[in-house]
Amino acid sequence: MRVSGNISDAEGKTLYFQKLNLDGTEDLDSVQLKENGSFKFSMQKLEHPTFLLLKLADNNLITLLADSTEKIEVTANAKNLTESYSVKNSMGSKYIKTLNQKLETTKNDIDSLITVYNNIPELETEQRKAVRDEMIKSINNQKNFIFDFVMTNPRSFASYYAVFQRFDDGSLILDPNQKKDLNMYTAVATSLDLMYPEAPRVKQLKSFILGIKKEQRTRQLREELLSQANEVRSIPEVEEEDLNGKKIKLSSLKGKMVLLSFWASWDQKSMEENKRLLKIYSKYKPKGFEVYQVSLDKSKILWEEAVKKDKLPWINVSDLRFTSSVPATTYNISKLPANFLISKEGEIIGKDLFGRILDEKLADVLN
DSSP, X not given: OEEEEEEEXXXXXXXXXXXXETTEEEEEEEEEOOTTXXXXXXXXXXXXXXXXXXXXXXXXXXXXXXXXTOEEEEEEETTOHHHXXXXXXXXXXXHHHHHHHHHHHHHHHHHHHHHHHHTSOTTOHHHHHHHHHHHHHHHHXXXXXXXXXXXXXXXXXXXXXXXXXXXXXXXXXXXXXXXXXXXXXXXXXXXXXXXXXXXXXXXXXXXXXXXXXXXXXXXXXXXXXXXXXXXXXXXXXXXXXXXXXXXXEGGGGTXXXXXXXXXXXXXXXXXXXXXXXXXXXXXXXXXXXEEEEEEOXXXXXXXHHHHHHTTOOSEEEEOSOGGGOHHHHHTTOOSSSEEEEEOTTSBEEEESOOXXXXXXXXXXXXX
């Protein structure tokens, strides 16, 4: 297998040739480019399709999908390898370029919409909702693009690459906890397993799917147990990550009066309720009141923007699984906003208390 080509405007720069493994990159070779920018790297015959990198810097690289004995030819400009490169003799590599270009377009669209959203006055709720709807539409269009690609190319490792694409915040574009999305992961795993059963990425994908299905069965059992109970007194545990990636347990707040609150940045009623909750939080926090809030967002970008925009000071966590949120399923949440008031002893003493009613309840139990 060979990768060769030409990188213009790169005299004196070092071009790295790397293999992209499941646990990180592996250096294969490197060359200091001369004035003509030509390069040539060779490898032994590949056992299965493999992801390779041509890299000048961490943010200036080309991703290739090499197969067997391909003789890949690449041309690019050193100023921006990602945008300038073209590739020959490698269909997989062309697929990767198409996938990356589409995702980059989507991310740029979302960034533009966020800028528009931030410039809309807070009181213009309808305009803000329209922009949020456009963001969700853009995300769904990206997902549909991946669906179509996978169904057209189920036996290409490019489809593996497609189902694991992520936004800049690290969140997967396809949510494996949604049935349609999980079907895409399963379709890729089934097709690739027929041709490359021993490939590490195929084994990883199969293990990933089994883990998701096991988690779903556990969640379903938990739902059944909750539905059979006449009254929920003790609180099921919640442990999710905040915006900084730190996992926080609901039980860590035992000894305080806690409002377990469910919301989403795409739900206007939730956003309005958060503004009322800010005043209540400020009033009762000195008396031992805390809020543990769970977002039902599927985009970290939108979730983080809402938290920062409204300056929400309490604990805010999410598993970014939208309506498939594990905490929401555990507590059988069917509408937003929703909340549970939990006593200092760890028992649920109120449900769906908002505004004045919550204020009066806290005044009663904390004074």
